[in-house]
Amino acid sequence: MSGVEVPGGAWFVSHAGADRAWAEWAAWQLVDAGFQAELDYWDWGAGDNFVLKMSAALERGRFLALFSPAYFEPDRFTTPEWTAIMAMKEKITPVRVAEVVSPAILRPLIARDLFDLGEEAARRVLLEAVSSPRRPTVAPAFPGALRQLGGSGPRLPGSLPRVWNLPARNASFTGRDTLLVRLRQTLAASSRVAVQALHGRGGVGKTQLAVEYAHRFAGEYELAWWIAAEDPALIPDQLAQLATRIGAAPADAPSADAVDALSGELRTRSRWLLVFDNIEDPELLAPYLPGGGGHVLITSRSPHWQAHASPLNVDVFTRAESVALLHAHGAVLSESDADRLARTLDDLPLALVQAAALLTDGLSAADLSAELARNTAEVLAEGRPAGYPVSLAAQVRLTTTRLESDHPGAAALLAALSLLAPEPFPITTCAGHLPANASTPLADALTTRLTGSTALRAITRHSLARAQDGTLQLHRLTQTVLRDHLTHDQREQAGRDAEALLTAANPRSVVRPSTWPAWRALLPHLLAVDPALITSEAGRDVVRDACWYLLDRGQARTARARLQQLHHTWSRQLGPDHEGTLWTAHYLARAHDDTQDHGRARALDEDTLQRRRLLLGDDHPDTLTTASNLASDLAELGRAEEARTLAEDTLTRQRRVLGDDHPDTLSTATNLAMYLADVGQVEEARALAEDALTRRRRTLGDDHPDALRTVRFLEQLDAARRDADIGE
Known part of the structure; x- marks a missing residue:
């Protein structure tokens, strides 16, 4: 009205x-x-x-x-x-x-x-x-x-209709008032049969929400029937039972006939509610959706219901609802402990119920937090919480097992992402670019963008991750459970697949502004991956380059900590003379320089230079790059004459090996100009810098950072000359 x-x-x-x-x-x-x-x-x-x-x-x-x-x-x-x-x-x-x-x-x-x-x-x-x-x-x-509501009007709230088979109400049900009101408004506003699909990840409380809705609004219905729909083959018998109960079909009628009779009966009635619980495939349910003036509720992990129902996403609790649930289940803990625990458990209702059960069994909040930090999957495998069919860990395992059977490539993708960060990963950019070390299922799943989209849909159908704009994001708790349940062999293969994804998504040049958005998206994963899982030089390159990106963004301390971890791991795995180790030392030396620890930078660059001269020779481009860096370290430590001598030798070699216009040659030339100015050879410094600027503008453009750096140095020389003239 x-x-x-x-x-x-x-x-x-x-x-x-x-x-x-x-x-x-x-x-x-x-x-x-x-x-x-x-x-x-x-x-x-x-x-x-x-x-x-x-x-x-x-x-x-x-x-x-x-x-x-x-x-x-x-x-x-x-x-x-x-x-x-x-x-x-x-x-x-x-x-x-x-x-x-x-x-x-x-x-x-x-x-x-x-x-x-x-x-x-x-x-x-x-x-x-x-x-x-x-x-x-x-x-x-x-x-x-x-x-329009039919019948003689709503009964007293809390009174149940004569035809009713719904599960018992959860006495500890907490929160969800906004969702319940929205659900009721949508169902009551429909002038035809209203179909609502409650979808969301496992453990978010979809079934509990449907049960609570049915009990809270039981007075609005003359019949309410619950259908366990996880196995679609069992749906007809359950509908036939309802048909017999209301007299629409005799008890001995074949299921198909009874379902047809029920549909005809429901089309003439109003004020009825059917709940199909835990159905994943909309097409398999479609034949059983009746017409008429009643309401249908569906619970599903799949979000793909637009053709058959109005989807309503059921997300995790608000923090206030999480804290209330912990208390409602008898957990005795402070507000700060409750807040901390809810944050650790992603505000996921099932995980919170399991945690509350452990707390009421005598485990302290501190002990529970320590156990979660040690092995989240083991904690979340404890028991079967009231109102839920299985524990969170068991639910994740069952769902991934089903996914492995339905789509092995999607399962391989999930396993790989479990070793990365719980942030969106650009999956579609990897399609067609996976290296040879990727597993066959993953390579098949990401052969093209179309096959990649199919893999994403298979994963989101089970609500194991969020897909948006070609990215896939694992839920943090799901990721933790998946990772903790990998066997040694599975972890090694998942590690190779994770490396393959990172390599395929490599945005390449870190100094080109056009690649920076892609680096920002990939950065959390490059910082999260265990360096021990990286086995190829292409993988090491992209992980190291993420640190260079951070250094260029002024985040030197973060980059230094990560590079120290990489250098320690790869030195142990590969040996100190491996190129992967030496390049990591090169990056780490810059990180020390950027954090003003020039002594450590010099020591690293000296060691790297010595090793590269022995391994590659004095004129190898990599050797010359290290020599140029060492000259910069010496200058920072006030040893300008030593810096000038080393830089002059390096520049001569680079011009001969690389050419006058090579970026490395011009970088050394600009640095040498600075060292010359430091030792009083200002005119020589100016001439060298002006030549480097001309070449950089021609090869890189006027606005390139390296060209602008040379411009700033020349401006400093001009300012120093003006100050000297004023002083005279």
Whole structure:
């Protein structure tokens, strides 16, 4: 009845969102008894100003307030109502729909109780509470929108229909009020059969939400039936059982005939609810979706329901809901410990329930945190939490086992990502570029962008990760469980696949601005991967270059810590003379320089230079690069003459080996100009720098960082000359 104007003298029914079932029942009873009732869900349109509509309702009528714990929560939408009605307190008629103590300012008002009564008794109490001279003498027309609900109207909230097979209600159910209200609004607003698909990752509480919805709004339905749909082959028998229960088909009818009879019966009825729990393939469920004026709820890990239902994503808890759940399950811990634990567990309901069970078994918050840090998967494999079929670890294992059977390449991709960061990884950019060390399933899955998209869809169908714009992001807890359950051989193969992904996604040049967005996206994974898993020089290159990218961004301390780890690991694995080790030492020396530790930089570069001269010879480009770096270290330490001598020798060799315009040659030339200036040879420095600038502008462009660096040096020389002239 949205948008219908209600005449004067109506009762405005005020309630919290969590108590919508009570509000609809109360409003119905008022209308049925001849009163006029105004309810926001029935009478207000989208975009209406809530406070203005409520104030207008108070001006022309009275105020039936449904008191409950949710009603007095400080952040509920009822707070604006109190602002408007405090001056009109005599117009409030309160009734309690749950055990609650009213705020002090409202305690003088006598509130009758509707809960814990039979339906007739509750109706009588409600009507006695609102009876007054304002009651109309003529019953108003019965609102059309109310008739659409069918039957004789909603029953007392909490009362169950005669046809009912739903699981027991979870006594510790916590939070989700916003989702429940949104779900109810969407279902009640539909003029045809309403189908809602609750989708989300395993352990997020989709089934619990469906159970809570069915119980909370049981009074709105004449029948409610639960179908365990994980195995689609078992759906017909469960629907046939319902057909027999309501008399639509005889008990001995074949399942297919009974399902057809049930569909025909439901098309003639309203106020029914079917729940299909844990179905993954929309196409397999489509034949069993009936028409008519009822409601269908689906729970699924797959988000791909657009063709058959309105998808509603069920995400993790808010932090407040997580803390409330821990306490509701009996966990005794401080707010800070609860917050820390919820953050560790990603606010995932199933993981929180498991943690609460361990805490109530005597484990302290500190001990639990330590166990989670040691082996998350082992902790999350403990027991079977009440209300959930399996533990989180078992659920992840079962789902990945199914994925391995359905799509081995997608499973290989998941295993590889479990060894990287829990951030989006650019999967589609890798398609067609995987190196030879990738496993066959992964290579097959990422042969083209099309096959890559198929792999992503297979993974998201099980809600094991989030896919968006060609990237894939593993949920952190899922990633941890997957990683902890890899065997030694599986981890080695996953490591090779992770390296293959990093190599295929390599953005290449770190000095080219056009590649920087790609480096930013890949950086978390390059910093997270265990260097011991990197076995190829291409893999080592991209991991090292990530540190160079950080150095160029001014994040030298982060780069230095990572390079120290890389150098230690690869020195042990490859030996000190391996090129992979020597190049890592080269990068680490720069990191020491950038953090003003020039002594360590010099020691590393001296050692590298000595090794490269022995291994490669004095004129090898890599040897000359190290020599140029060592000259820079010497200059930073104040040993300008030694720096000049080494740089002059290096420049001569580079011009002969690489040519006058090579970037390395020009870098050494610019550095030598600086050393010459330091020892007083200013004119020689200027001539050398001007020649380097001309060549850099010609080969790199005027705006290249190396060209601009040379410009700044020449400007410094000019400034020094002006200062000297002024001094004279």
